[in-house]
Structure formats: C-alpha cells, structure tokens
Amino acid sequence: MSNQEIPSSLRNLLADVLELSPDQVTPDLNADGVATWDSFRHLQLILSLEEEYGVQFDPQRIPELTSVSLLQAELEKKGAAL
Amino acid sequence: MQSDSERQDLRRCVKDAVSNQDADAAVRYARRLISTSNKSADVMFCASAFAGIADCIKNQLGAKGLRTYVVRSVTVEPIVPFLAAEGVLSNYVLDLQLGGYGSYADELLNAQSALVDFKPDLVLVLLDLEEIAGRMPDLCADGIGAKVEEEIEECVSRTAQLLRSFRSRNSARLLFQGLVVPDRTSLGDVGNANLAHSLPNAVLQLNQRLAAICRTVSDCVFFDADHLAARYGRARWRDARMFLASRLPVSAEFFSAYSRGLVGSFSAMFRAPRKVLCTDLDNTLWGGVLGEDGADGIAAGSAFPGICYLDYQRYLKQLSSRGVLLAIVSKNNEADVRDAFKTRSADFALRLEDFVACKIGWNEKSESIRELAQELSLGLDSFVFVDDSPVECEGILQQLPEVAVVQAPIDEPWKLVEILSEQPFFDAVQFTEDDVNRLNEYKAQAQRAELAGSAGSRDEFLASLEIVCTFQSALQAPLSRAVQLLAKTNQFNLTTRRRSTAEVERFAAEGQAVVVRVRDRFGDAGVVGLALAQNRGDACIIDSFLLSCRVIGRGIETALLAYVGEQAQRTGARRLVGEFITTKKNTPCANFYPDHGFVKCAAMGTDDSASVFYENDLTASVPVSPKWITLEGNDSNEQSRNTVFTA
Numbered sequence: 001m002s003n004q005e006i007p008s009s010l011r012n013l014l015a016d017v018l019e020l021s022p023d024q025v026t027p028d029l030n031a032d033g034v035a036t037w038d039s040f041r042h043l044q045l046i047l048s049l050e051e052e053y054g055v056q057f058d059p060q061r062i063p064e065l066t067s068v069s070l071l072q073a074e075l076e077k078k079g080a081a082l
Numbered sequence: 083m084q085s086d087s088e089r090q091d092l093r094r095c096v097k098d099a100v101s102n103q104d105a106d107a108a109v110r111y112a113r114r115l116i117s118t119s120n121k122s123a124d125v126m127f128c129a130s131a132f133a134g135i136a137d138c139i140k141n142q143l144g145a146k147g148l149r150t151y152v153v154r155s156v157t158v159e160p161i162v163p164f165l166a167a168e169g170v171l172s173n174y175v176l177d178l179q180l181g182g183y184g185s186y187a188d189e190l191l192n193a194q195s196a197l198v199d200f201k202p203d204l205v206l207v208l209l210d211l212e213e214i215a216g217r218m219p220d221l222c223a224d225g226i227g228a229k230v231e232e233e234i235e236e237c238v239s240r241t242a243q244l245l246r247s248f249r250s251r252n253s254a255r256l257l258f259q260g261l262v263v264p265d266r267t268s269l270g271d272v273g274n275a276n277l278a279h280s281l282p283n284a285v286l287q288l289n290q291r292l293a294a295i296c297r298t299v300s301d302c303v304f305f306d307a308d309h310l311a312a313r314y315g316r317a318r319w320r321d322a323r324m325f326l327a328s329r330l331p332v333s334a335e336f337f338s339a340y341s342r343g344l345v346g347s348f349s350a351m352f353r354a355p356r357k358v359l360c361t362d363l364d365n366t367l368w369g370g371v372l373g374e375d376g377a378d379g380i381a382a383g384s385a386f387p388g389i390c391y392l393d394y395q396r397y398l399k400q401l402s403s404r405g406v407l408l409a410i411v412s413k414n415n416e417a418d419v420r421d422a423f424k425t426r427s428a429d430f431a432l433r434l435e436d437f438v439a440c441k442i443g444w445n446e447k448s449e450s451i452r453e454l455a456q457e458l459s460l461g462l463d464s465f466v467f468v469d470d471s472p473v474e475c476e477g478i479l480q481q482l483p484e485v486a487v488v489q490a491p492i493d494e495p496w497k498l499v500e501i502l503s504e505q506p507f508f509d510a511v512q513f514t515e516d517d518v519n520r521l522n523e524y525k526a527q528a529q530r531a532e533l534a535g536s537a538g539s540r541d542e543f544l545a546s547l548e549i550v551c552t553f554q555s556a557l558q559a560p561l562s563r564a565v566q567l568l569a570k571t572n573q574f575n576l577t578t579r580r581r582s583t584a585e586v587e588r589f590a591a592e593g594q595a596v597v598v599r600v601r602d603r604f605g606d607a608g609v610v611g612l613a614l615a616q617n618r619g620d621a622c623i624i625d626s627f628l629l630s631c632r633v634i635g636r637g638i639e640t641a642l643l644a645y646v647g648e649q650a651q652r653t654g655a656r657r658l659v660g661e662f663i664t665t666k667k668n669t670p671c672a673n674f675y676p677d678h679g680f681v682k683c684a685a686m687g688t689d690d691s692a693s694v695f696y697e698n699d700l701t702a703s704v705p706v707s708p709k710w711i712t713l714e715g716n717d718s719n720e721q722s723r724n725t726v727f728t729a
Binding site: 012016017019040043047051052056059062 | 121122123124126127130157159160163323324326327328330334335
C-alpha cells in the first residue's frame with residue numbers, strides 16, 4: 001500500500017503524536033507495531049483527531065480503532081473533511 | 083490563526099534549531115508556533131523537539147531542571163506533553179513521573195514509595211472530588227445537608243494529615259490542586275445558588291479550607307483549578323464523555339491553559355517575583371502627549387477615556403502597596419511632568435512620591451533602566467517595562483533581554499490592566515513585612531547615597547549610618563523571609579543553594595540557621611542576611627551564606643561571619659570552613675573568604691564539584707565584626723563589646 005492513500009494532514013498528525021516521521025505512517029501501521037502507540041498515546045491520538053477534524057468518536061469504538069486504516073475509515077464515516 | 087505555510091515554516095525552524103542544538107532559537111520559534119497555532123499536534127511536536135535538546139535548554143538558557151512527581155487519581159497522560167512544553171516556555175525542564183491511579187495516599191504517606199525513590203524537586207497533587215470528598219454529592223443532594231459541615235471537616239483534616247505527614251519526611255515543593263466546582267447538579271441553578279449546602283456551595287467552602295491548609299504547610303502552593311475553569315467556562319472545562327470513559331479531568335481544548343496554570347502556580351515557589359515596574363507616561367500613565375496637549379489636555383480622571391489610565395494608575399498603586407517599586411522612565415521635560423502631577427492630582431491615583439525614581443529626560447530608555455538597576459542594586463531581571471511605543475519596547479527587548487516588556491495598547495487603553503495582570507511577573511506565594519517596607523528602604527538608600535557624598539572617609543560614613551545588626555534564629559524571624567532570601571539572592575550568595583523551609587528547619591535543629599536584621603538611622607531594612615552551617619567533626623561548615631544586595635558593602639557580611647564563627651567556637655568547632663560556588667551573578671562575593679583571612683583547603687565532600695573550600699583556624703583567630711556596627715541578638719549581650727559609634 002502506498003502513502004498516497006493517507007491524506008497529508010492525517011499523516012502529519014499521526015506522525016506528530018506517535019513521534020514518527022511522516023513516511024513511517026502507512027495504512028497498515030497499527031498499535032502493535034509501534035512502540036510509542038500505547039493506550040495513553042491512543043487516547044492522545046483520538047483527542048487530536050477530534051480537534052483537527054471537529055468530530056467526536058464513540059467511547060465504545062475508541063479502543064477498537066488501533067490502526068491507521070481503521071482510524072481513517074472511522075473519520076470518513078463521521079464525515080470528516082480529510 | 084496563521085496560515086498553514088507559516089505554520090510549516092515555524093515547524094521547520096524549530097526542527098533546524100533542534101538539529102543545530104540551538105536552544106534559544108528552538109524555544110523562540112516554538113513559542114511563536116504554540117501561541118499562534120491552536121493545534122495540539124503542534125504542542126506535541128514541540129514537546130518532543132524539546133525533549134531531544136533538554137540538556138541544551140538547561141545549559142544554554144539556564145532552564146531549571148525539576149524532577150516532578152505527579153500524584154493523581156485521574157488520567158493525565160495526554161496532558162503530559164502540554165505540561166512539558168509549557169514548562170520549557172517558562173524556562174523549566176520537567177522530568178515528569180506519574181504515580182499510580184489508586185496509590186496517591188500510599189505515595190504521600192509511605193516512607194518507601196515510588197515517589198520517595200524518585201527524589202522529586204516538586205510534587206503535583208492532582209486529585210478529584212471523588213478522592214477528596216467522594217460522599218459530598220450525595221450528602222448535598224437535598225441542599226439541607228445536615229452532615230455536610232461534618233464531612234467538610236473530615237475532608238480537610240484528612241487532606242491536612244496527608245500533606246503534613248508528607249512534609250514531615252520530604253522537602254520537595256508541593257502543589258495541591260483545588261476542586262473544580264460542579265457546574266450542574268440535581269438541585270438546579272436556583273437551588274445551587276440559594277441552598278447553603280448545595281454541592282457548589284459545599285465545594286467552594288471546601289476549597290477555601292483546603293487553601294488555608296496549604297498555607298500552613300511549608301513550600302506548598304494551592305492551585306485554584308476552579309478559578310481557571312471558571313475563566314474558560316465550567317460547563318466546557320470537563321468533557322463528560324471523556325471523563326466517564328477515560329477519567330480525563332479536563333477537556334482537550336484546555337490542556338494548554340491548564341498546563342500554563344499549573345506551571346505559573348508552582349513557578350512562584352522556585353522563582354523570585356520581579357521587583358520594579360518602569361512605566362512610560364504619555365499614552366501609558368495618561369492619555370495623550372504631555373508636550374503637545376499640555377497638563378490640561380492629557381486624559382486622566384474619572385471620565386472615559388481618562389478612567390482607563392486612572393485604572394492603570396490604581397493598579398500600579400496596588401502593586402506598590404505590596405512592595406513592587408514603581409519608576410518613571412519617560413522622554414519628557416521634567417518640569418512639565420512635575421507640573422502635570424501637581425495640577426492634575428485630582429485626576430491621578432499616583433503621586434510623584436509613589437515612585438522610587440524618575441528617569442525623565444531624553445536619554446535612551448535602556449540607559450535609564452541600566453542606571454536604575456545600578457542605583458537600586460537590583461538585577462535587570464527584576465525589571466518590568468511598560469510603554470506604548472513599539473519602537474521603545476523593541477529597543478528594550480534587544481538591548482536588555484532580561485527585562486520583561488509589556489506594550490500598552492494605545493488604541494485600547496482599557497486593556498492595559500488586563501494584559502499586565504495576566505503576566506506572572508509579580509506572582510508570589512506569600513508576602514512578608516519586608517516586601518511591604520521595601521519602598522521606604524529604597525528611598526532610604528537614596529538618602530544614604532546622598533550622605534556618602536558628604537561624609538569624609540568610608541569608616542566615618544559607615545559610622546554615621548548608626549547600623550545595628552540583630553541576629554536571630556531563622557525560626558524566630560519569619561521563616562518565610564529566610565526562605566525567600568535563599569530563593570532570590572543572587573549577587574552576594576556564596577553557594578546559591580535554594581534551600582527549602584524544611585531544610586532551613588533542619589539546619590536550625592542540627593546546626594546554625596541565623597538571620598541578620600539590620601536597621602540604621604534612615605530606616606529598618608528588615609531581615610537581609612542568612613547563614614546556614616553545620617558542624618562535622620572539628621569543623622563548622624558554612625552551607626549557605628548570603629546577604630541582600632541592598633546592604634552589601636557596609637560590613638554587615640563581616641558581622642554575620644563573625645557571629646557564625648563565635649557560635650561555631652561555642653559548639654566546640656576548631657575550624658570554620660566556608661564554601662564558594664561560582665555562578666554568573668555572584669562575582670561580588672568571590673573573594674569573601676580570602677578577604678577575611680581564610681585559606682583554601684581540601685574539599686569537604688559535597689556533591690558539588692564546582693565548590694571551592696576555605697578554612698579559618700578558630701583556635702588562632704575569629705572573624706571580628708566591624709567597629710561601626712552595633713550588635714544585638716539571641717546571645718549577643720556578651721558580644722556587644724563593640725561600642726555604639728555615633729558620628
């Protein structure tokens with residue numbers, strides 16, 4: 001999968017929060033594969049995404065959204081302008 | 083909000099500065115990025131950039147490293163990067179460690195907890211209503227709350243015990259967070275307002291009691307989280323969804339404001355407040371330009387827009403009454419200014435006598451401030467400069483970067499007081515009598531300078547001052563003053579160790595903790611010097627020795643050393659050992675020990691490799707107090723062999 005599929009605003013935000021370089025952010029990147037992506041960083045990520053795209057995630061869905069593609073899909077479902 | 087390209091530019095600048103290890107540039111660009119961007123991703127970007135150059139920030143910017151332990155019952159992890167970033171912007175490098183959710187009591191009370199092992203400089207206690215007063219919501223449900231008062235007492239005494247017991251074993255500075263008053267309850271707004279024991283009323287009362295407890299614990303500050311929440315809106319402060327799902331106490335949009343509040347609050351325990359406010363006159367202290375509009379034409383007094391300036395004057399007057407020195411720095415004709423203060427006095431809140439000094443003329447303002455610093459024996463980092471001219475403000479920023487600059491908004495004069503009060507310049511946890519007397523003391527200093535010009539020899543001059551030194555235990559004098567001196571004395575401070583209240587108490591119990599109070603014919607300078615010493619073997623080692631810069635050069639330092647020497651001798655010491663640690667600011671006292679006949683000696687085993695040690699053989703000689711100083715004190719009657727010397 002190529003990086004082009006991830007909008008740059010999303011990729012940069014993920015990079016900032018997970019302390020990665022933007023090219024490391026790929027759609028199949030997930031919490032198990034990133035040392036910094038623990039449950040607190042995950043919460044941090046969710047909060048930053050909510051702020052950036054003006055959406056609110058359902059607390060019950062939040063723990064399940066542990067990969068880049070899942071997050072992107074959920075954002076699209078919420079109608080976020082990616 | 084800035085454009086995205088500007089934002090990317092700033093991020094690139096931060097990144098470049100980090101790879102060049104240029105802490106100053108990194109912090110400068112980061113400050114701009116954070117202040118113009120509303121994005122938390124940018125704050126996290128800055129926090130991780132800062133983390134990569136933490137040592138550079140400490141070394142190049144003199145930022146204070148603080149090992150900070152967070153005792154908490156809520157989720158603060160997402161707030162940590164914000165706290166770290168705000169810390170750096172206020173020149174602190176926080177090494178943060180979070181405690182467990184449920185273990186706050188154990189961490190504070192257990193002598194072997196993770197907190198104790200961490201050896202913190204600072205402990206933040208961030209508990210929620212549930213932990214501090216968990217039963218309160220139910221007890222307050224009917225608003226009658228027969229048991230509410232009882233519950234408040236119990237909460238207060240439990241918290242007091244927690245903090246005091248911690249303090250008895252640990253000297254780390256403490257920040258205790260107050261409760262946020264719940265916005266809505268089942269009683270509704272009317273019930274909450276009118277029933278004495280509604281939950282909001284009970285929590286307000288509890289907060290006041292908790293703050294009072296904090297005042298009785300040394301080195302402890304109460305952080306009024308409710309005040310902050312109310313400023314931004316209690317209804318929005320907490321996001322119920324995130325609190326209930328993840329115990330996140332503050333809504334994400336306020337992470338920065340919350341962190342800034344925390345940093346500002348603990349900062350007052352580590353940093354001395356600024357001491358002097360220099361104000362411009364035209365379009366700052368009054369509206370208009372005196373040279374053009376004349377004394378009758380400038381805006382001041384109770385009608386708008388004059389009242390904006392009157393408000394500013396009143397604010398300055400309030401600062402002055404708690405010890406902040408006011409000075410005029412203005413490009414004007416002095417005679418015109420005097421005339422304006424006379425003819426418009428009914429419209430002014432300030433008199434010329436309220437100012438410790440006036441620099442009115444056509445000199446560069448940076449030059450005037452430099453002169454002022456010299457005349458008052460204060461560092462430039464004690465100054466705040468207020469002026470409406472962007473050119474003057476920029477000039478001071480560039481030439482005197484230590485001075486804090488506030489630009490008065492010329493088109494919106496009603497905002498000046500607000501802008502000024504947002505700044506933490508003058509924040510202090512406590513005020514002592516000496517702060518309040520400062521104005522008179524500095525005025526006396528000016529008179530002394532005048533006398534120095536007329537007296538003959540130095541000794542004659544000093545004798546004519548009729549100096550009286552009183553020595554007291556630091557525990558007898560207001561202890562807060564001793565700790566304040568330790569915190570803010572830079573120039574005449576031989577080791578610059580910022581000892582805490584608890585540490586001073588330890589020296590008092592196990593060795594010497596002496597303060598010197600000084601008065602002369604012009605006034606009472608209050609407690610101006612301090613020495614901490616402890617015997618080890620046959621040596622009495624002076625851990626801290628300092629004197630307020632306003633009394634340097636009058637022999638008071640010698641009198642204090644003589645006192646410490648005599649006490650040391652009395653407790654059986656055969657050697658008096660002094661330690662000197664050089665800093666950027668303490669060169670005035672670099673030769674203090676050699677000048678008093680001490681000779682260099684071997685290190686006495688402290689962890690400071692920068693220390694130089696000097697010793698004086700007490701069996702051969704004891705430092706002697708200057709003859710022009712009269713001594714008083716605890717056991718000083720036998721010491722007052724020095725006669726009163728009058729001119």
